[in-house]
Amino acid sequence: MSRRFLLRLLAATTLAVAPSLSLPTAAPPNAEAYIIWPHDGAVIGGGKFWVRMGLRNMGVCPKGVESPRCGHHHLLIDTELPPLDKEIPSDKNHLHFGAGETDARIELPPGKHTLQLLMGDAKHVPFEPPIYSKKITITVK
Template identity: 30%
Template sequence: MKKALIALALPLSLIACGSGSDTDAVENSMEEVESASVTIVTPMNGAQISGTQINVNLSSTVPIVPAGDLTEGTGHHHLYLNAELTPADQPVPTVPGSIVHMGDASATFTFEDVEPGDYTMIAVVADGVHVPLQPWVVDTVTFTVVSGN
Protein backbone atom coordinates (compact mmCIF):
# COMPACT_ATOMS: atom_id res chain seq x y z
CA MET A 1 0.00 0.00 0.00
CA LYS A 2 2.83 2.35 0.90
CA LYS A 3 4.50 1.70 -2.45
CA ALA A 4 1.23 2.44 -4.28
CA LEU A 5 0.86 5.80 -2.51
CA ILE A 6 4.44 6.75 -3.34
CA ALA A 7 3.89 5.70 -6.94
CA LEU A 8 0.84 8.00 -7.15
CA ALA A 9 2.40 10.88 -5.23
CA LEU A 10 5.46 11.22 -7.45
CA PRO A 11 3.63 11.89 -10.74
CA LEU A 12 1.16 14.20 -8.98
CA SER A 13 3.96 16.25 -7.46
CA LEU A 14 5.60 16.59 -10.85
CA ILE A 15 2.33 17.74 -12.41
CA ALA A 16 1.79 20.24 -9.59
CA CYS A 17 5.24 21.71 -10.17
CA GLY A 18 4.43 22.24 -13.83
CA SER A 19 6.85 22.83 -16.63
CA GLY A 20 7.07 26.60 -16.14
CA SER A 21 5.52 27.23 -19.54
CA ASP A 22 2.97 29.71 -18.15
CA THR A 23 5.76 31.69 -16.50
CA ASP A 24 7.81 31.52 -19.69
CA ALA A 25 4.84 32.80 -21.71
CA VAL A 26 4.38 35.78 -19.37
CA GLU A 27 8.11 36.57 -19.45
CA ASN A 28 8.18 36.32 -23.26
CA SER A 29 5.11 38.56 -23.49
CA MET A 30 6.77 41.15 -21.24
CA GLU A 31 9.95 41.02 -23.35
CA GLU A 32 7.89 41.57 -26.51
CA VAL A 33 6.24 44.65 -24.98
CA GLU A 34 9.56 46.01 -23.73
CA SER A 35 11.22 45.46 -27.11
CA ALA A 36 8.39 46.99 -29.17
CA SER A 37 9.73 49.90 -31.19
CA VAL A 38 9.13 52.10 -34.18
CA THR A 39 11.93 53.89 -36.00
CA ILE A 40 11.73 56.84 -38.36
CA VAL A 41 14.25 55.68 -40.96
CA THR A 42 13.81 58.79 -43.11
CA PRO A 43 14.01 61.66 -42.68
CA MET A 44 17.02 61.21 -40.44
CA ASN A 45 17.38 63.21 -37.26
CA GLY A 46 19.09 66.52 -38.04
CA ALA A 47 18.55 66.22 -41.81
CA GLN A 48 18.28 69.20 -44.13
CA ILE A 49 15.66 68.54 -46.78
CA SER A 50 15.48 70.55 -49.97
CA GLY A 51 12.08 70.94 -51.58
CA THR A 52 8.48 70.74 -50.47
CA GLN A 53 8.05 66.97 -50.08
CA ILE A 54 8.94 65.00 -46.98
CA ASN A 55 9.28 61.29 -47.71
CA VAL A 56 8.81 59.26 -44.54
CA ASN A 57 9.92 55.65 -44.13
CA LEU A 58 9.23 53.73 -40.94
CA SER A 59 10.42 50.46 -39.47
CA SER A 60 8.73 48.69 -36.57
CA THR A 61 9.19 45.61 -34.44
CA VAL A 62 5.42 45.57 -33.85
CA PRO A 63 3.42 43.67 -36.48
CA ILE A 64 1.74 46.40 -38.55
CA VAL A 65 -1.83 45.64 -39.62
CA PRO A 66 -4.68 47.70 -41.11
CA ALA A 67 -6.73 49.95 -38.84
CA GLY A 68 -9.65 48.08 -37.35
CA ASP A 69 -7.64 44.90 -36.76
CA LEU A 70 -7.88 44.35 -33.00
CA THR A 71 -5.31 41.55 -32.76
CA GLU A 72 -3.38 42.02 -29.51
CA GLY A 73 0.25 43.09 -29.95
CA THR A 74 -0.36 44.65 -33.38
CA GLY A 75 -0.98 48.19 -34.54
CA HIS A 76 -0.61 50.72 -37.32
CA HIS A 77 1.44 53.89 -37.76
CA HIS A 78 0.48 57.50 -37.10
CA LEU A 79 2.64 60.53 -37.89
CA TYR A 80 2.67 63.88 -36.10
CA LEU A 81 4.34 66.76 -37.95
CA ASN A 82 4.92 69.73 -35.63
CA ALA A 83 1.98 68.53 -33.52
CA GLU A 84 1.69 67.62 -29.85
CA LEU A 85 1.01 64.02 -28.83
CA THR A 86 -2.54 63.30 -27.82
CA PRO A 87 -3.28 61.75 -24.39
CA ALA A 88 -2.28 58.09 -24.11
CA ASP A 89 -5.82 56.84 -23.51
CA GLN A 90 -7.46 58.69 -26.41
CA PRO A 91 -7.62 57.84 -30.11
CA VAL A 92 -5.18 59.72 -32.32
CA PRO A 93 -7.14 62.39 -34.23
CA THR A 94 -6.70 63.18 -37.91
CA VAL A 95 -5.50 66.73 -38.59
CA PRO A 96 -4.76 67.35 -42.28
CA GLY A 97 -1.13 68.27 -42.79
CA SER A 98 -0.05 67.57 -39.22
CA ILE A 99 -1.48 64.28 -37.87
CA VAL A 100 -1.72 61.40 -40.32
CA HIS A 101 -3.27 57.94 -39.89
CA MET A 102 -1.52 55.24 -41.88
CA GLY A 103 -4.41 52.83 -41.44
CA ASP A 104 -3.58 50.85 -44.58
CA ALA A 105 -0.68 49.18 -42.73
CA SER A 106 1.86 51.07 -44.81
CA ALA A 107 5.30 52.12 -43.62
CA THR A 108 5.77 55.02 -46.04
CA PHE A 109 4.09 58.40 -46.41
CA THR A 110 4.82 61.65 -48.25
CA PHE A 111 3.94 65.06 -46.84
CA GLU A 112 3.31 67.47 -49.73
CA ASP A 113 3.72 71.27 -49.94
CA VAL A 114 5.81 71.55 -46.78
CA GLU A 115 7.01 75.09 -46.13
CA PRO A 116 10.67 75.82 -45.28
CA GLY A 117 11.39 75.69 -41.56
CA ASP A 118 12.27 73.51 -38.60
CA TYR A 119 10.14 70.44 -37.96
CA THR A 120 9.62 67.74 -35.37
CA MET A 121 8.13 64.46 -36.53
CA ILE A 122 6.77 61.84 -34.15
CA ALA A 123 5.81 58.32 -35.21
CA VAL A 124 3.39 56.45 -32.94
CA VAL A 125 2.05 52.91 -33.21
CA ALA A 126 -1.59 52.64 -32.12
CA ASP A 127 -4.07 49.80 -31.90
CA GLY A 128 -6.95 49.02 -34.25
CA VAL A 129 -9.08 51.85 -32.85
CA HIS A 130 -6.20 54.39 -32.97
CA VAL A 131 -5.34 54.41 -29.25
CA PRO A 132 -1.54 54.47 -28.73
CA LEU A 133 -0.04 51.17 -27.60
CA GLN A 134 1.08 51.13 -23.96
CA PRO A 135 3.83 51.46 -23.14
CA TRP A 136 4.22 54.03 -25.89
CA VAL A 137 5.81 52.79 -29.11
CA VAL A 138 7.17 56.08 -30.43
CA ASP A 139 10.13 57.70 -32.22
CA THR A 140 10.95 61.37 -32.78
CA VAL A 141 13.22 63.19 -35.23
CA THR A 142 13.85 66.84 -35.97
CA PHE A 143 14.85 68.19 -39.36
CA THR A 144 14.91 71.36 -41.43
CA VAL A 145 13.19 71.98 -44.74
CA VAL A 146 15.00 74.48 -46.96
CA SER A 147 13.67 76.00 -50.16
CA GLY A 148 14.85 74.45 -53.39
CA ASN A 149 14.17 71.47 -55.60
Protein backbone atom coordinates in the same frame (compact mmCIF):
# COMPACT_ATOMS: atom_id res chain seq x y z
CA MET B 1 -36.08 49.41 -1.49
CA SER B 2 -34.52 46.27 -0.18
CA ARG B 3 -30.78 45.76 -0.11
CA ARG B 4 -31.15 42.68 -2.35
CA PHE B 5 -33.04 44.75 -4.97
CA LEU B 6 -30.37 47.47 -4.91
CA LEU B 7 -27.59 44.90 -5.35
CA ARG B 8 -29.40 43.33 -8.34
CA LEU B 9 -29.95 46.78 -9.83
CA LEU B 10 -26.27 47.65 -9.39
CA ALA B 11 -25.19 44.34 -10.96
CA ALA B 12 -27.52 44.80 -13.94
CA THR B 13 -26.35 48.37 -14.46
CA THR B 14 -22.71 47.31 -14.29
CA LEU B 15 -23.23 44.53 -16.82
CA ALA B 16 -25.10 46.87 -19.17
CA VAL B 17 -22.29 49.44 -19.05
CA ALA B 18 -19.31 47.05 -19.08
CA PRO B 19 -19.37 46.18 -22.81
CA SER B 20 -19.01 49.86 -23.72
CA LEU B 21 -15.83 50.17 -21.67
CA SER B 22 -12.70 49.74 -23.72
CA LEU B 23 -9.46 48.62 -22.16
CA PRO B 24 -6.22 49.69 -23.82
CA THR B 25 -4.50 47.16 -26.04
CA ALA B 26 -1.40 45.78 -24.34
CA ALA B 27 1.83 46.46 -26.22
CA PRO B 28 4.10 43.57 -27.10
CA PRO B 29 7.29 43.45 -25.01
CA ASN B 30 10.19 45.47 -26.42
CA ALA B 31 8.12 46.97 -29.29
CA GLU B 32 9.83 50.00 -30.80
CA ALA B 33 8.75 52.51 -33.45
CA TYR B 34 11.39 54.55 -35.27
CA ILE B 35 11.79 56.83 -38.28
CA ILE B 36 14.07 55.32 -40.92
CA TRP B 37 14.11 58.40 -43.15
CA PRO B 38 14.60 61.31 -42.85
CA HIS B 39 17.22 61.19 -40.14
CA ASP B 40 17.37 63.65 -37.25
CA GLY B 41 18.87 66.95 -38.44
CA ALA B 42 18.27 66.26 -42.16
CA VAL B 43 18.03 69.23 -44.52
CA ILE B 44 15.57 68.51 -47.31
CA GLY B 45 15.41 70.48 -50.54
CA GLY B 46 11.87 71.13 -51.72
CA GLY B 47 8.75 70.53 -49.70
CA LYS B 48 7.84 67.00 -50.86
CA PHE B 49 9.70 64.02 -49.44
CA TRP B 50 9.24 60.41 -48.35
CA VAL B 51 8.97 59.39 -44.72
CA ARG B 52 9.93 55.76 -44.05
CA MET B 53 8.53 54.30 -40.83
CA GLY B 54 10.07 51.40 -38.93
CA LEU B 55 8.83 49.02 -36.27
CA ARG B 56 10.51 46.27 -34.23
CA ASN B 57 9.04 43.36 -32.28
CA MET B 58 5.50 43.74 -33.60
CA GLY B 59 3.69 43.84 -36.93
CA VAL B 60 2.01 46.53 -38.99
CA CYS B 61 -1.61 45.94 -39.96
CA PRO B 62 -4.56 48.04 -41.15
CA LYS B 63 -6.95 49.76 -38.76
CA GLY B 64 -9.73 47.51 -37.55
CA VAL B 65 -7.47 44.46 -37.13
CA GLU B 66 -7.62 43.68 -33.43
CA SER B 67 -4.34 42.11 -32.39
CA PRO B 68 -2.04 42.92 -29.48
CA ARG B 69 0.95 42.16 -31.71
CA CYS B 70 0.14 44.56 -34.55
CA GLY B 71 -0.95 48.15 -35.08
CA HIS B 72 -0.57 51.02 -37.52
CA HIS B 73 1.54 54.17 -37.70
CA HIS B 74 0.49 57.73 -36.95
CA LEU B 75 2.91 60.51 -37.92
CA LEU B 76 2.92 63.51 -35.60
CA ILE B 77 4.11 66.69 -37.31
CA ASP B 78 5.07 69.79 -35.32
CA THR B 79 3.11 68.68 -32.25
CA GLU B 80 3.45 66.94 -28.90
CA LEU B 81 2.15 63.47 -28.10
CA PRO B 82 -1.65 63.54 -27.76
CA PRO B 83 -3.43 62.12 -24.67
CA LEU B 84 -2.27 58.49 -24.60
CA ASP B 85 -5.57 57.10 -23.30
CA LYS B 86 -7.77 58.50 -26.09
CA GLU B 87 -8.15 58.05 -29.85
CA ILE B 88 -5.33 59.76 -31.75
CA PRO B 89 -6.63 62.90 -33.48
CA SER B 90 -6.76 63.02 -37.28
CA ASP B 91 -5.70 66.39 -38.65
CA LYS B 92 -2.78 68.10 -40.40
CA ASN B 93 -0.55 67.43 -37.37
CA HIS B 94 -1.65 63.81 -36.80
CA LEU B 95 -1.50 61.76 -40.01
CA HIS B 96 -3.10 58.29 -39.86
CA PHE B 97 -1.76 55.38 -41.90
CA GLY B 98 -4.67 53.07 -41.31
CA ALA B 99 -4.05 50.96 -44.40
CA GLY B 100 -0.84 49.67 -42.81
CA GLU B 101 1.52 51.93 -44.78
CA THR B 102 5.19 51.99 -43.79
CA ASP B 103 6.17 54.93 -46.00
CA ALA B 104 4.43 58.08 -47.14
CA ARG B 105 5.13 61.08 -49.32
CA ILE B 106 4.38 64.26 -47.41
CA GLU B 107 4.79 67.94 -48.14
CA LEU B 108 5.87 70.56 -45.62
CA PRO B 109 6.54 74.29 -46.02
CA PRO B 110 10.09 75.65 -45.69
CA GLY B 111 11.39 75.82 -42.13
CA LYS B 112 12.13 73.58 -39.15
CA HIS B 113 9.73 70.76 -38.41
CA THR B 114 9.45 67.93 -35.91
CA LEU B 115 8.36 64.38 -36.78
CA GLN B 116 7.42 61.56 -34.40
CA LEU B 117 5.66 58.22 -34.81
CA LEU B 118 2.96 56.90 -32.49
CA MET B 119 1.50 53.41 -32.92
CA GLY B 120 -2.26 52.98 -32.74
CA ASP B 121 -4.36 49.88 -32.21
CA ALA B 122 -7.41 48.83 -34.26
CA LYS B 123 -9.32 51.86 -32.97
CA HIS B 124 -6.50 54.45 -33.34
CA VAL B 125 -5.81 54.38 -29.58
CA PRO B 126 -2.18 54.16 -28.36
CA PHE B 127 -1.05 50.84 -26.90
CA GLU B 128 -0.35 50.40 -23.19
CA PRO B 129 2.43 51.20 -22.65
CA PRO B 130 2.50 53.58 -25.63
CA ILE B 131 4.84 52.84 -28.52
CA TYR B 132 6.33 55.99 -30.00
CA SER B 133 9.55 57.01 -31.71
CA LYS B 134 12.12 59.56 -30.75
CA LYS B 135 11.07 63.01 -31.98
CA ILE B 136 13.32 64.23 -34.77
CA THR B 137 13.86 67.70 -36.22
CA ILE B 138 14.29 68.36 -39.93
CA THR B 139 14.69 71.49 -42.01
CA VAL B 140 12.90 71.98 -45.31
CA LYS B 141 14.63 74.41 -47.70
